[in-house]
Amino acid sequence: MARHKVIGVDKVGPGEMIGLSIEGRELLVANVEGKLFAIDGRCSRRCGRLWKGRLNGYFVECPNHGATFDIRDGRAVSSAKSPRTGKAKDLRAYEVIIDDDGVFVAL
Ligand code: FES
Numbered sequence: 001m002a003r004h005k006v007i008g009v010d011k012v013g014p015g016e017m018i019g020l021s022i023e024g025r026e027l028l029v030a031n032v033e034g035k036l037f038a039i040d041g042r043c044s045r046r047c048g049r050l051w052k053g054r055l056n057g058y059f060v061e062c063p064n065h066g067a068t069f070d071i072r073d074g075r076a077v078s079s080a081k082s083p084r085t086g087k088a089k090d091l092r093a094y095e096v097i098i099d100d101d102g103v104f105v106a107l
Contacts, residue, residue: 001095001106001107002106002107003097003104003105003106004022004023004104004105004106004107005101005102005103005104006020006022006029006102006103006104006105008020009029009036009103010103012029012030012031012036013031014031014032014033014034015031015032015055016030016031016055017029017030017031017050017051017055017060018051019041019049019050019051019052020041020105022105022107023107025040025041025107026040026041026042026049027039027040027041027094027105028040028041028050028051028060028071029096029105030055030060030071032055032057032058032071036096036098036103037058037071037072037093037096038093038094038095038096038105039060039069039071039074039091039092039093039094040074040091040092043062043064043067043069043088044067044076044088044089044090044091045062045064045065045067045079045086045087045088045089046064046065048062048063048064048065048067049063050062050063050069055071058070058071058072059071059077062088066078067079067088068088069088069090069091071093072093073090073093074090074091074092074093075090075091076088076089076090076091094106094107
């Protein structure tokens with residue numbers, strides 16, 4: 001597993017999130033009460049940009065159709081608001097490492 005330094009995360013305050021592209025993957029990094037979490041940045045349904053959604057505690061809601069994911073482990077906790085659009089699948093969660101050299105995500 002390789003560590004990738006993430007730039008700009010120091011500007012993400014509590015209750016905020018950003019989208020990052022690392023090694024061709026889009027990630028969501030969120031700050032909840034001073035702790036950073038990283039999961040896949042695209043919704044497992046139709047690729048909604050989760051960092052443009054709403055963060056409510058440990059849960060991020062997709063801006064497209066409302067599927068909700070737990071940012072601690074990437075688990076889909078609710079599907080889209082329309083039953084026609086199908087179920088959301090769990091996303092990958094990534095370890096966030098903070099040391100004297102900065103903030104890293106392990107991919
Ligand atoms: S794209 Fe995320 S709920 Fe539809």
